[in-house]
Amino acid sequence: MFSPDGNLYKTMSTLFDILMIGILWFLCCLPLITVGAGTTAAYYTMSKVVRFKTGYLFKEFWRSFKTNFKQSLIPSIITQLVIVVLVLDIYYVWNNRSKLNDSLFIILSGVTFLFLACATYFGPFLSRFTKKNFALFKMAAYGAFRFLPITVLILVVFVVMVIGIYLLPWAIVVFPGLFMYLLTYPMEYVMRRFMKRPKEGEPGYDAWYWGETNDETPVHEEVTPLKMRIEAPVVATRVVETPEDEAPVDETPEDEEPAEEASEDDNRFKVT
Numbered sequence: 001m002f003s004p005d006g007n008l009y010k011t012m013s014t015l016f017d018i019l020m021i022g023i024l025w026f027l028c029c030l031p032l033i034t035v036g037a038g039t040t041a042a043y044y045t046m047s048k049v050v051r052f053k054t055g056y057l058f059k060e061f062w063r064s065f066k067t068n069f070k071q072s073l074i075p076s077i078i079t080q081l082v083i084v085v086l087v088l089d090i091y092y093v094w095n096n097r098s099k100l101n102d103s104l105f106i107i108l109s110g111v112t113f114l115f116l117a118c119a120t121y122f123g124p125f126l127s128r129f130t131k132k133n134f135a136l137f138k139m140a141a142y143g144a145f146r147f148l149p150i151t152v153l154i155l156v157v158f159v160v161m162v163i164g165i166y167l168l169p170w171a172i173v174v175f176p177g178l179f180m181y182l183l184t185y186p187m188e189y190v191m192r193r194f195m196k197r198p199k200e201g202e203p204g205y206d207a208w209y210w211g212e213t214n215d216e217t218p219v220h221e222e223v224t225p226l227k228m229r230i231e232a233p234v235v236a237t238r239v240v241e242t243p244e245d246e247a248p249v250d251e252t253p254e255d256e257e258p259a260e261e262a263s264e265d266d267n268r269f270k271v272t
Helices: 007-028 032-051 057-094 099-128 133-146 148-167 169-173 175-192 221-226
Strands: none
Touching: 007 032, 007 057, 007 169, 007 175, 032 057, 032 099, 032 175, 057 099, 057 133, 099 133, 099 148, 099 175, 133 148, 148 169, 148 175, 169 175
């Protein structure tokens, strides 16, 4: 019953890990400027250690926290300021009802939804991809609206968790970890749409985030401009041997252009 291979032991171990990550997230968020780094580390650890059973909880959490600390500072501060302003505006409009304010309330609610949708995707994307903040924000915005039903479901669960914490303050160390665990399922699905799995034998083929799946689904066409691990096709060019006084002939088909070399700016994945 209590064997390490038993279902009860595995379930209790998973629940303990979820609780520990929630507590670590809470402690890291006490200095408000580290909310971004703490959230990114929590998702990274939850996905890698709890969901895909790779690595050690504390080691992976602190590694991700330190790796993303600097890059997450400015987005974290901006996100908190915007949320405070939006919440205060909604509160003011709600308590001063009028026809004009009713319309303004709807507009503010819509803006809040859009902002929270992008913010929810930003942390997981930061934990996985090596890009600048603006590029990550564009990816997060695209993912949030490309997979809108998933985004709505995520935000509904988020609101339920927030209400639960409001009603049960002690749940501040439980619900964040639970939410992060539930988030790994839709978010991993979304992020794989931005990734192309290397061929078997190539570096990264057995990376932990591929799990046990053999999913090699190509990147959606709409994502192509984001250059997520997209390799440029190679067009064979054969040079025909000619006498020394003649220039070599390029037999590349006229309707095909030589492939561009892969840019050094292509996205890279975070440390694993």
